[in-house]
Amino acid sequence: MTIARFSVLLLVLVAGGCFGGAVGPRLPTVAAQEQDLRDKGHHALLSGDVARAGQFFDEERRLAESFDDRAGLAGALNDLGLVAGLLGNPGKAAEFHRRAHEIALELGDRALIADSLSYRGQAAHLMGDHATALAFYTQALALAREVNDRRGEAAVLNNLGLLQQAKGEMDQAEQSFQRALALNTEKGERRAMASNLSNLGAVSEKRGHWPEARGLYERALALDKEMELRPAIEADLVSLGQLSEVEHRLDEAISYYDRAYRGYRMLNQVPKAVDVLTRLIRVVKAAGQEPLAAAYQAELKTLTTKP
DSSP, X not given: OOOOOOOOOOOOEETTEETTXXXXXXXXXXXXXXXXXXXXHHHHHHTTOHHHHHHXXXXXXXXXXXXXXXXXXXXXXXXXXXXXXXXXXXXXXXXXXXXXXXXXXXXXXXXXXXXXXXXXXXXXXXXXOHHHHHHHHHHHHHHHHHTTOHHHHHHXXXXXXXXXXXXXXXXXXXXXXXXXXXXXXXXXXXXXXXHHHHHHHHHHHHTTOHHHHHHHHHHHHHHHHHHTOTTHHHHHHHHHHHHHHHTTOHHHHHHHHHHHHHHHHHTTOHHHHHHHHHHHHHHHHHTTOHHHHHHHXXXXXXXXXXX
C-alpha cells in the first residue's frame, strides 16, 4: 500500500481579506485572534494532533461567525474540511469545502475560490469520485495561475498527480509531481517539497525503480526531520520499510517499521500503529525471529483489545 501525500495550503489570513483577496476591511483585532487560532491549529496538524487542530479551527469558525467575518469563516471552513478528511470523513470534508467555496464566490476572491476548489477536489478524490476531482483540480489550477499563486499552483499539481497516479497514469503523475517540486523549490517550500519527493518515490517504486525510489524517500525523510513534521516522518519510515520488504532487505524493513510504529504510538494514532505493527510482525516472522514476533504480537493484542 502506497502512502499518498496530499499538499495543503497553510496560508495566512491578512487584514485586507483571505489569502490576499480584496474583500473589504476586517477588524484588525478579530483578524489577529483568528490568525492566532489558525496558527495553533496548523501547529497541531504539523505535530500530528489532528483532533486538537479541529478544536482550534472550530473556535476560529465561531469567532468569525460572531463578527460576520465572511473571509475568515471561509478559511475556517476549509481548515475544518481538511481535518475531517484527515479523520477519514471525506463526505463531511466535502460539505465544509462546498460552504467555503460558496462564500469565496460571494466575495469574488479568486485566490480563495482556487483554494476552495483545490480542497473540493481533494475531498472528491478521497471519496473515489475521480471525474469530479479532476474537474475541481482543473478549475483550481487555472485560477491559481491566473492570480499568479505559485504555492497554490504547486499544491494543486501535487494533488492532481495523486489523482493521475490512482488512475494508473504514471507518466502524467510524474510530470505533475516534478512541476510541483520545481515550484516549491523555487519558493523554498521545504514541507511541500517533502510531499512531492515522497510521491515521486511512490511512482518510482511502482515502476520497479527501487534505488531511485529509496533515494527519493530518504530525501523526503531528511526534509521532514528538518522541519519536525509529524506524522510525515512516520509515513516516510513506512515507505522505506515497505520498499525494504519488497527488496527482501528484512533487517532494514524491521528497523524502519519499528521506528514508524513507535512514532505512531507516541502520536496516539492507534489505527496507523496497528497497521505498521501488523506489517512488522509479518516481516519478523519471515526473518525467522519468532521470539521477537511473539513480543510484537503481544503488543498488537494490547492495542486491539477493547478495555
